[in-house]
Amino acid sequence: MSAGRATVQVPCIWHRDLLAELMQQAVDQRLPHALVLSGPAGIGKQRLARAFLEALLCQQPQGGLACGDCQSCHLVAAGSHPDMALLVPNEEKKSKVIKVDQVRDLVDFFSKTAQYGGRRVALLWPAESMNRNAQNALLKTLEEPGSGAFLLLLCDQPSRLLPTVRSRCQQRQLGVPDQPTAQAWLAEQTGDESQARALLAAAGGAPLKALQLEQVEWFAQRDTLLGQFVAVLEGRTPVSIAAQTLLKHEPLPLLEALHGWLAAALRGQQADDKLAPVMNRLRQRLSDRRLLQLAAEVQRARQLLQSSANPNPALLMERLLLLAVGVDAMAAAF
Numbered sequence: 001m002s003a004g005r006a007t008v009q010v011p012c013i014w015h016r017d018l019l020a021e022l023m024q025q026a027v028d029q030r031l032p033h034a035l036v037l038s039g040p041a042g043i044g045k046q047r048l049a050r051a052f053l054e055a056l057l058c059q060q061p062q063g064g065l066a067c068g069d070c071q072s073c074h075l076v077a078a079g080s081h082p083d084m085a086l087l088v089p090n091e092e093k094k095s096k097v098i099k100v101d102q103v104r105d106l107v108d109f110f111s112k113t114a115q116y117g118g119r120r121v122a123l124l125w126p127a128e129s130m131n132r133n134a135q136n137a138l139l140k141t142l143e144e145p146g147s148g149a150f151l152l153l154l155c156d157q158p159s160r161l162l163p164t165v166r167s168r169c170q171q172r173q174l175g176v177p178d179q180p181t182a183q184a185w186l187a188e189q190t191g192d193e194s195q196a197r198a199l200l201a202a203a204g205g206a207p208l209k210a211l212q213l214e215q216v217e218w219f220a221q222r223d224t225l226l227g228q229f230v231a232v233l234e235g236r237t238p239v240s241i242a243a244q245t246l247l248k249h250e251p252l253p254l255l256e257a258l259h260g261w262l263a264a265a266l267r268g269q270q271a272d273d274k275l276a277p278v279m280n281r282l283r284q285r286l287s288d289r290r291l292l293q294l295a296a297e298v299q300r301a302r303q304l305l306q307s308s309a310n311p312n313p314a315l316l317m318e319r320l321l322l323l324a325v326g327v328d329a330m331a332a333a334f
């Protein structure tokens with residue numbers, strides 16, 4: 001056993017009250033056996049979940065957080081706590097799904113009693129990456145979880161969980177933090193107020209996603225990229241050429257930012273000085289109705305890219321651009 005203090009997960013500042021509330025539920029023995037925490041990507045759900053489960057297993061939590069000193073905390077930090085299970089898609093096998101075999105192992109895990117006499121906890125993330133078989137395999141555990149069992153299902157898209165799964169869990173939906181809190185946090189991370197505002201707008205208000213965007217190589221040239229999109233609307237660039245230019249970059253972060261900008265345009269928000277001229281051109285071209293429609297399509301394309309459907313990014317991008325110029329009939333043919 002290491003003599004030092006184990007690293008303890010701290011939730012994002014905007015989740016502190018919620019964590020305190022969940023811990024109080026646990027103390028009062030009002031915690032459900034299964035909880036679905038859902039909300040947009042990039043708001044810190046994983047940090048919250050991790051902090052909560054660590055505190056639940058900790059033998060002497062302090063101030064609602066794990067102590068970092070007890071045996072449980074050291075085992076959790078080493079990834080070897082026998083009463084904690086983590087179900088995620090197998091990255092080594094480049095899987096995007098939580099497989100039914102993983103869920104069967106989890107059912108087995110919950111059929112045994114806790115080795116440290118307390119709770120047995122599991123984190124499933126992203127829970128919606130379980131296919132139908134995997135979700136069905138989980139039902140037995142959700143119905144008869146055994147004493148001390150607690151399952152935490154994290155998801156961005158709770159609608160992809162089966163109704164039978166959802167109905168057996170308590171559900172809490174989280175939103176993006178309020179703008180001033182998110183802005184203050186991000187400005188502290190980036191050391192730059194206006195950069196933080198621009199990142200947050202592109203990330204649709206999700207602070208951790210905004211922080212990831214800062215690392216993306218094209219962010220400094222975002223006006224040129226959004227300009228490509230607008231040039232298509234203005235009939236100055238053919239769809240195929242614009243799609244090629246846009247696809248020189250990783251499509252997912254690009255689509256996420258595009259969604260953030262369309263949403264900002266809809267709200268009439270001007271959070272990014274660098275984008276102001278091109279956003280004005282965008283608004284001149286697209287009505288609110290069209291902006292809304294397009295934002296929904298971008299969202300759908302994003303979800304497809306993250307799913308196990310393996311769509312062709314070039315086709316997705318061309319479809320979006322065609323929709324933007326209003327060629328719905330052609331786009332529908334894809």
Ligand SMILES: [Zn+2]
Nearest residue numbers: 058067070073
């Ligand atoms: Zn502890």
